[in-house]
Amino acid sequence: MSKLCYFKGKIGDIDSFQLPLNDLAVLRGYGIFDYLRTYNGKPFLLDNHIDRFFYSADLLGLNVIEDRTKIKQVVASLLKKSGLKDAGFRLVLTGGSSPDAFSFSDPHFFILIEPLPSYDELIWENGVKLMSHNYLRCLPEVKSINYVEAIRLQPQRLKAKAFDILYTYNANVLECTRSNFFLFHGDTLVTPQNNVLIGRTRNLILELADNLFKIEERDISIEELESCSEVFLSGTTKKVLPVRCIDELSIADGNRGVNTLSLQKRFNKYVASL
Amino acid sequence: MSKLCYFKGKIGDIDSFQLPLNDLAVLRGYGIFDYLRTYNGKPFLLDNHIDRFFYSADLLGLNVIEDRTKIKQVVASLLKKSGLKDAGFRLVLTGGSSPDAFSFSDPHFFILIEPLPSYDELIWENGVKLMSHNYLRCLPEVKSINYVEAIRLQPQRLKAKAFDILYTYNANVLECTRSNFFLFHGDTLVTPQNNVLIGRTRNLILELADNLFKIEERDISIEELESCSEVFLSGTTKKVLPVRCIDELSIADGNRGVNTLSLQKRFNKYVASL
Structure with a gap:
C-alpha cells in the first residue's frame, strides 16, 4: 500500500x-x-x-x-x-x-x-531481549532525525536476536533507540530523566502509575539491573513492553512482572476508553 | 549560478x-x-x-x-x-x-x-578566531552527514565572531567542524589521531612536515593551548590556516607563527606544482 x-x-x-x-x-x-x-x-x-x-x-x-x-x-x-x-x-x-x-x-x-508496525502480540506477554550499547545521543532531549548509530547497529542487533538496543553511558542506563526505559525495585518505579528523549508515552505512564507506585525520575546505574525486579519499555508503538533479558542478564527470571502487568492493564484500559 | x-x-x-x-x-x-x-x-x-x-x-x-x-x-x-x-x-x-x-x-x-567558497585572503595571514565547544561526534572517523551540532551552533559562532567551532572533549582538543587541528610546541608539530576525522589535507601536511619538524600524532589536552607556540587548521578549503585566538586565549600574541608560515609556503608550493 x-x-x-x-x-x-x-x-x-x-x-x-x-x-x-x-x-x-x-x-x-x-x-x-x-x-x-x-x-x-x-x-x-x-x-x-x-x-x-x-x-x-x-x-x-x-x-x-x-x-x-x-x-x-x-x-x-x-x-x-x-x-x-x-x-x-x-x-x-x-x-x-x-x-x-x-x-x-x-x-x-x-x-x-x-500503517502501524505489526508486532507479534506475544511480546507483550513474554517480554523482549535487549542488547546494550554504550552511546549518548547528541542533544538527547531533541527528537532530531539523527539515528545513525541505531541503524548502523541493526546487523549486530539481529545477530544478538535482540528486539532493540539499550543505550548506556557513563555507567548509566539511558533509553532504547525508540523507546524509554523503566525498572521496578519492588513497588518503586524508576525511569531516567536526564540524557534521554522525554517520551509522550513515558509521561502518560508516570501519570497512570502515580497512585499505584512510588515514582523516582533519576539516573539509573547499570549495576541496578542486577538487583531490579522488573524492566519494561514505553513508546508509541511499544506501549508497556516487558523486558525479559538484557544481553546475558535475565530480568526477574525472564517472566513478566506483576507490576508491569498491572501497568499494562491500566494503559490498555486508558487507550480503550478514548 | x-x-x-x-x-x-x-x-x-x-x-x-x-x-x-x-x-x-x-x-x-x-x-x-x-x-x-x-x-x-x-x-x-x-x-x-x-x-x-x-x-x-x-x-x-x-x-x-x-x-x-x-x-x-x-x-x-x-x-x-x-x-x-x-x-x-x-x-x-x-x-x-x-x-x-x-x-x-x-x-x-x-x-x-x-564553486569553491570565497574566503578573505587575509585570513591566511592574520589567522582566525575559534570558539570552543564540548562535543564528541558520533563515529568521528566516519564522514557521516551528521552535522546537527555544528549547524545548530552557528548563531552562537556568529555572536562570538568566531571563524569556526573547535570541539573539545574529556579535557582534550579534537577538531573543528570541518577541519583538523594542529599545534606547535617550538619545532614539534602535534595533531590528534583519535576521535577525529582523519583529513586528507591533514595527512598531506604531515607528509610535507616530515623532514621539517618533529611530529607527534597524539591526544592534545586543553591545557596545552596555554603553552603552545602556534596553532593552525587544515582542510580542503582551509589549506594551512593560522589560528590567532581560541575563545579569549590569544595564541602566540595573535601573530602567525614562523613554523605555520613555513608549512603554508610548502603547501602552496606543492599545490602550485600539480
Whole structure:
C-alpha cells in the first residue's frame, strides 16, 4: 500500500513529492521529527506530540510555518483519505534547501501517514531481549532525525536476536533507540530523566502509575539491573513492553512482572476508553 | 549560478534531480559524504578522498554501485561541463528509500559540483578566531552527514565572531567542524589521531612536515593551548590556516607563527606544482 503525504499545502501519494538534493537533511542530517499514532481512529496524545515537535524545532532554530490547528487538520485529513482505521503519523521538518551546503533557509515540512508496525502480540506477554550499547545521543532531549548509530547497529542487533538496543553511558542506563526505559525495585518505579528523549508515552505512564507506585525520575546505574525486579519499555508503538533479558542478564527470571502487568492493564484500559 | 549534479547515471542541473521523502537521509540522517577540490583544474587528492568515501560507506553498511573509475570519470565530466576552472565536489551516499522509515535498501549516490567558497585572503595571514565547544561526534572517523551540532551552533559562532567551532572533549582538543587541528610546541608539530576525522589535507601536511619538524600524532589536552607556540587548521578549503585566538586565549600574541608560515609556503608550493 502506498503512503499518503502532506507537503507544501497538498495531500498526495508520497511518491508524488520529493526533496531537493541540497536540503540540509540530505547534506547534513539536519532536521527533526515526531511520531504519533491513533487508537480507535483518534490521534493519541496529539497535542503532546505537537508540543514536542515545536520544542525540537525551536532548539534547532527551525521555523514551522504551519500552526497547531493546521497540523491537526492535516492529520485528520490524512487519516480520512487513507481509509485506515488506525495509523501512525510522522511529522518531519528538515533544514531546507541550502545555498552553501551548510546554512539553512526555509525548512521543508511534511507529514506521512503510515500503517502501524505489526508486532507479534506475544511480546507483550513474554517480554523482549535487549542488547546494550554504550552511546549518548547528541542533544538527547531533541527528537532530531539523527539515528545513525541505531541503524548502523541493526546487523549486530539481529545477530544478538535482540528486539532493540539499550543505550548506556557513563555507567548509566539511558533509553532504547525508540523507546524509554523503566525498572521496578519492588513497588518503586524508576525511569531516567536526564540524557534521554522525554517520551509522550513515558509521561502518560508516570501519570497512570502515580497512585499505584512510588515514582523516582533519576539516573539509573547499570549495576541496578542486577538487583531490579522488573524492566519494561514505553513508546508509541511499544506501549508497556516487558523486558525479559538484557544481553546475558535475565530480568526477574525472564517472566513478566506483576507490576508491569498491572501497568499494562491500566494503559490498555486508558487507550480503550478514548 | 546553478549547480550541476550526477545522479542515477545522468548529469544535469541539481534542480532536475530529487530524493524521495522516505530516503533514510531525510527520515534518519543516515548517509555519508566526502568533499574534494581542484587546483589548477585538476582534482586534488582524488584517490585519497575516494578511499575515505568507500571507508565511510563500508562502516555504515552502505554499498556504492559506482566504482572508482566511474567516479573519476564523473568528476572529470562535471568539471568540464561546468565551465569552472576550479571547483569543489561533494560525493553523497544516502541510506536510500526505506520501506519502514528505519531499514535501508538501495543507497542513493550523487555528486555535486560547487564553486569553491570565497574566503578573505587575509585570513591566511592574520589567522582566525575559534570558539570552543564540548562535543564528541558520533563515529568521528566516519564522514557521516551528521552535522546537527555544528549547524545548530552557528548563531552562537556568529555572536562570538568566531571563524569556526573547535570541539573539545574529556579535557582534550579534537577538531573543528570541518577541519583538523594542529599545534606547535617550538619545532614539534602535534595533531590528534583519535576521535577525529582523519583529513586528507591533514595527512598531506604531515607528509610535507616530515623532514621539517618533529611530529607527534597524539591526544592534545586543553591545557596545552596555554603553552603552545602556534596553532593552525587544515582542510580542503582551509589549506594551512593560522589560528590567532581560541575563545579569549590569544595564541602566540595573535601573530602567525614562523613554523605555520613555513608549512603554508610548502603547501602552496606543492599545490602550485600539480
